[in-house]
Amino acid sequence: MASIKAEPFDLDFDPKTTALVIIDMQRDFVLPGGFGEKLGNDTSLLLAAVEPTQRVLAKARAAGLLVIHTREGHRPDLSDCPPAKLTRGGQTFIGTTGPMGRILVRGEPGHDIIHQLYPVAGEPVIDKPGKGSFHATDLHQILLDRGIRTLVVCGVTLEVCVHTTVREANDRGYECVVLADCVASYFPEFQRIGLEMIKAQGGIFGWVSDADRFIAAIG
Numbered sequence: 001m002a003s004i005k006a007e008p009f010d011l012d013f014d015p016k017t018t019a020l021v022i023i024d025m026q027r028d029f030v031l032p033g034g035f036g037e038k039l040g041n042d043t044s045l046l047l048a049a050v051e052p053t054q055r056v057l058a059k060a061r062a063a064g065l066l067v068i069h070t071r072e073g074h075r076p077d078l079s080d081c082p083p084a085k086l087t088r089g090g091q092t093f094i095g096t097t098g099p100m101g102r103i104l105v106r107g108e109p110g111h112d113i114i115h116q117l118y119p120v121a122g123e124p125v126i127d128k129p130g131k132g133s134f135h136a137t138d139l140h141q142i143l144l145d146r147g148i149r150t151l152v153v154c155g156v157t158l159e160v161c162v163h164t165t166v167r168e169a170n171d172r173g174y175e176c177v178v179l180a181d182c183v184a185s186y187f188p189e190f191q192r193i194g195l196e197m198i199k200a201q202g203g204i205f206g207w208v209s210d211a212d213r214f215i216a217a218i219g
């Protein structure tokens with residue numbers, strides 16, 4: 001067993017039943033010139049999460065933890081994209097051609113994971129059409145089959161796909177530890193409040209820790 005220093009209180013976990021989940025570290029969200037920037041966002045806020053996540057990923061791989069990556073995106077014919085998502089905000093971005101190919105379409109360069117955090121053989125990649133990683137995917141089955149109970153969560157954006165995934169996971173009985181410096185938002189106030197929300201009320205849907213404390217916990 002191991003124990004991670006976290007808020008609102010330290011969490012005991014078994015590395016054998018713990019998975020590292022890295023959410024949507026895709027070029028379109030994280031890199032300048034992608035979907036995120038096209039929406040008017042400052043991508044440097046997301047890039048800040050890359051280096052700590054690299055350290056966490058290296059430690060998790062060395063310790064033999066299950067590592068799972070997710071990507072938000074749709075089939076090329078957009079048949080899995082609800083019209084309400086397609087036209088959100090009165091504009092259509094998804095499926096149109098951006099600097100990194102068709103936006104949020106599977107197989108396009110912008111949809112892929114940034115090279116710094118690229119999956120290696122044996123690490124499941126979950127392609128998800130929604131914000132949550134459990135909706136319309138086989139993630140729950142993969143975790144159940146491996147006996148996973150605890151999720152260590154990194155990725156972007158905190159208040160959207162990270163929050164949705166952690167809430168989904170919490171409702172399915174997983175203990176979720178979100179690493180504060182390995183998640184990011186385009187909005188600094190959402191980053192601060194998003195982390196507060198997770199650990200409020202005695203850990204209403206999870207724990208908050210950071211890269212250094214995860215690395216120390218694994219030993």
Ligand code: C5J
Binds near residue numbers: 162
């Ligand atoms: C968003 C995500 N923000 N991965 N997606 O649309 O958080």
